[in-house]
Amino acid sequence: xxxxxxxxxxxxHSVRVRPNSQATAxxxxxxxxxxxxxxxxxxxxxxxxxxxxxxxxxxVVSIGPEQAQEQLRAALALGADRAILVKATADxxxxxxxxxxxxxxEREQPRLIILGKQSIDGDNNQTGQMLAALCGYAQGTFxxxxxxxxxxxxxxxxRVTREVxxxxxxxxxxxxxxxxxxxxxxxxxxxxxxxxxxxxxxxLAITTPDDLGVxxxxxxxxLKLELPPPRQAGIQVKDVEALVARLQEAxxx
Amino acid sequence: MDAFKLLxxxxxxxxxxxxxxxxxxxxxxxxxxxxxxxxxxxxxGYRCDALAQSLAxxxxxxxxxxxxxxxxxxxxxxxITPIVVALAPxxxxxxxxxxTSGKNLLPRVAALLDVQPISEVMAILAPDTFVRPVYAxxxxxxxxxxxxxxxxxxxxxxxxxxERIGGHAVIEQLPxxxxxxxxxxxxxxLVVSERPELTSARVVVAGGRGLQSGENFNLxxxxxxxxxxxxxxxxxxxxxxxxxxxxxxxxTGKIVAPELYIAVGISGAVQHLAGMKxxxxxxxxxxxxxxxxxQVADYGLVGDLFxxxxxxxxxx
Numbered sequence: 001x002x003x004x005x006x007x008x009x010x011x012x013h014s015v016r017v018r019p020n021s022q023a024t025a026x027x028x029x030x031x032x033x034x035x036x037x038x039x040x041x042x043x044x045x046x047x048x049x050x051x052x053x054x055x056x057x058x059x060v061v062s063i064g065p066e067q068a069q070e071q072l073r074a075a076l077a078l079g080a081d082r083a084i085l086v087k088a089t090a091d092x093x094x095x096x097x098x099x100x101x102x103x104x105x106e107r108e109q110p111r112l113i114i115l116g117k118q119s120i121d122g123d124n125n126q127t128g129q130m131l132a133a134l135c136g137y138a139q140g141t142f143x144x145x146x147x148x149x150x151x152x153x154x155x156x157x158x159r160v161t162r163e164v165x166x167x168x169x170x171x172x173x174x175x176x177x178x179x180x181x182x183x184x185x186x187x188x189x190x191x192x193x194x195x196x197x198x199x200x201x202x203x204l205a206i207t208t209p210d211d212l213g214v215x216x217x218x219x220x221x222x223l224k225l226e227l228p229p230p231r232q233a234g235i236q237v238k239d240v241e242a243l244v245a246r247l248q249e250a251x252x253x
Numbered sequence: 254m255d256a257f258k259l260l261x262x263x264x265x266x267x268x269x270x271x272x273x274x275x276x277x278x279x280x281x282x283x284x285x286x287x288x289x290x291x292x293x294x295x296x297x298g299y300r301c302d303a304l305a306q307s308l309a310x311x312x313x314x315x316x317x318x319x320x321x322x323x324x325x326x327x328x329x330x331x332x333i334t335p336i337v338v339a340l341a342p343x344x345x346x347x348x349x350x351x352x353t354s355g356k357n358l359l360p361r362v363a364a365l366l367d368v369q370p371i372s373e374v375m376a377i378l379a380p381d382t383f384v385r386p387v388y389a390x391x392x393x394x395x396x397x398x399x400x401x402x403x404x405x406x407x408x409x410x411x412x413x414x415x416e417r418i419g420g421h422a423v424i425e426q427l428p429x430x431x432x433x434x435x436x437x438x439x440x441x442x443l444v445v446s447e448r449p450e451l452t453s454a455r456v457v458v459a460g461g462r463g464l465q466s467g468e469n470f471n472l473x474x475x476x477x478x479x480x481x482x483x484x485x486x487x488x489x490x491x492x493x494x495x496x497x498x499x500x501x502x503x504x505t506g507k508i509v510a511p512e513l514y515i516a517v518g519i520s521g522a523v524q525h526l527a528g529m530k531x532x533x534x535x536x537x538x539x540x541x542x543x544x545x546x547x548q549v550a551d552y553g554l555v556g557d558l559f560x561x562x563x564x565x566x567x568x569x
Binding site: 236250 | 266327329330331334352353354356357358359360361362363364365367368369370371372373382385386387388389390391392393394395396397398399400434435436437438439440441442443444452456480488491492497498499504505507512513523524530534535536547549550551552553554555556561564565568569
């Protein structure tokens with residue numbers, strides 16, 4: 001089967017960023033960029049399915065600026081077969097991203113689409129669900145386990161174990177389906193140097209939302225970005241007695 | 254005067270209403286500041302008649318719309334979405350808790366309605382203007398929606414619960430939903446706990462990698478029992494296999510804001526702070542005096558948790 005994986009270029013998770021001085025956007029100038037961690041897990045899962053013989057091609061897609069090619073090349077080095085960049089510089093919101101992805105699904109006809117459950121910048125947790133809706137497909141969100149059953153025959157299914165508030169839940173989804181990854185789905189690998197070299201030769205196609213016929217006009221306007229109110233500086237207590245006394249004083253225990 | 258018609262989607266398990274639902278109704282009540290307000294609740298489930306009766310008594314609720322059908326039993330997004338999409342044209346806003354079930358459902362509904370939803374709303378500044386955290390809570394974004402219908406998931410720790418009694422809502426049955434050919438539930442492994450629910454507990458005791466093993470979490474359970482607290486964990490403790498993942502507090506787990514949060518053996522990574530830094534009082538117990546958790550803790554105790562915890566349990 002063909003698997004489509006969507007990845008996002010985001011500020012590396014270890015970098016602390018702040019709003020800019022005009023409070024209009026986050027100040028990410030010069031920050032180290034990386035593949036969103038949940039997207040890395042999505043890609044790793046696709047690569048494992050290929051290694052198991054379940055998948056025969058992995059197409060990786062990113063929607064964003066020219067520089068997102070770096071993340072696509074990294075994905076090719078990790079095992080994707082070819083890449084597509086949908087070049088767009090505007091403020092991209094999940095609905096617009098889902099519409100672009102839906103057009104690519106129509107064109108590529110993958111049996112499975114894997115995305116991260118959320119990006120660590122926007123923290124929306126929406127794109128996979130929206131894509132599933134637009135395609136009319138089932139969705140397996142927050143997946144911590146994924147098994148493809150009988151895809152050779154018609155009527156293949158994805159068995160997805162999901163992380164839900166009360167514990168775990170396992171669903172059977174009709175293929176084609178959309179799966180979004182939770183952190184516990186797998187441990188992504190590192191690329192090897194030979195694979196990084198090979199990735200330079202792999203195909204990377206560039207398109208635009210206009211080419212896809214998608215209107216990406218934002219529906220939501222950011223009015224302000226600011227730091228959350230700081231917490232009051234706390235105090236160190238010297239022992240358990242002092243701690244208990246403080247908590248009793250504050251009527252917390 | 255403007256008029257607002259809100260639909261709140263109830264979070265429940267067919268046996269009880271999740272407390273988050275009353276927080277979402279509490280958030281919905283905020284629109285009363287802006288004009289006439291009408292609040293309906295959607296209860297989609299199976300054999301949930303008793304829940305409909307109890308929701309009808311919730312203060313501020315006008316109507317309870319009940320979709321009681323075997324197809325709604327597990328509330329799969331593919332089953333519930335057509336119900337919400339059909340109801341949507343009658344409303345100005347649709348709200349659901351930012352729980353795993355709300356986050357699973359609402360974007361699916363939104364895409365079909367061609368709406369850009371807004372996640373984890375923590376303040377409502379105007380009928381169309383909201384505040385939400387981004388970058389793991391490193392910044393707060395104030396944003397305005399240009400969509401005529403607004404779909405929001407609500408960060409429940411940011412709102413007070415509405416009263417569960419005092420209302421006299423009408424109960425209306427909805428027609429059965431179309432059958433879901435896309436997905437089916439095969440298994441559930443739910444964690445049974447007698448302690449309070451993590452997201453609504455008054456006191457939370459949480460452990461991290463410093464606990465060193467799953468057995469050592471028993472110390473936290475003993476402390477929790479003394480304080481009638483829920484027990485949480487950092488991602489490090491979950492990844493190390495000490496406890497089940499549904500106990501995880503943080504950006505990728507649950508968001509809590511209890512009166513008292515006691516972090517034991519937790520360093521305080523950004524991803525963890527995003528889930529608990531709105532707690533009223535934070536206590537940190539850690540052997541590393543430089544751990545970032547001390548920068549947000551109201552009371553910090555530097556010490557070996559294996560000495561501190563037994564002493565603390567003993568004192569309570």
